[in-house]
Amino acid sequence: MLRPDRILETALYVDDLQRAHAFYETVIGLERVLQSETLWAYDVGGRNVLLLFRRGASVSPQCLHGGSIPPHDGTGPLHLCFGTTQDDLPAWEAKLASRGIAIEGRVAWPSGATSLYCRDPDGHMLERATRGLWPSYCASPVTAAATPRSRCGGSAPWPGSGSPAGAWAECCRAGSAG
16 A cells, blocks of 8 residues: 655745744754745754745745646644654753743643643744654654554544553553563
8 A cells, every 4th residue: 555654844834934934943943945935944853844835925836947836825823743852841941931932831641742832923833742642753763663553552642532541652662662
């Protein structure tokens, strides 16, 4: 069966690319890899790309030398999550506080993972999550690749999800131990 091996790009739509750049480069620490009038792209961990489109600028096809990108756009606050380590969470909290960025939420997941939530200048909800949040983001990258999702219960360890949180956490621990 054909399946994608990852989400390569994630897009957010922003009102001011300069303001967004200042936030994502200096606060989040991303490196810009592409800049155009309507799109700025940032490397995320050498594996993913965050695309920031100027809101409303991509509602028409984008014509390029190799073809065209169909129209798209987005409104309202969106969500994305950056991975981090448990040890780095206090430093992230301090960095955000030093820039006057409020932590709007914090979750200690039953699996042992922790998430912090804040907003970017355009109101998008940004999450910082530690390993263990999902089976594909367990204690180590090797664990995620070697642990079949079905062995972890197949769904999120949320109340009412049908997957016992303990089994989820145990799955991550077992995979990282072996």
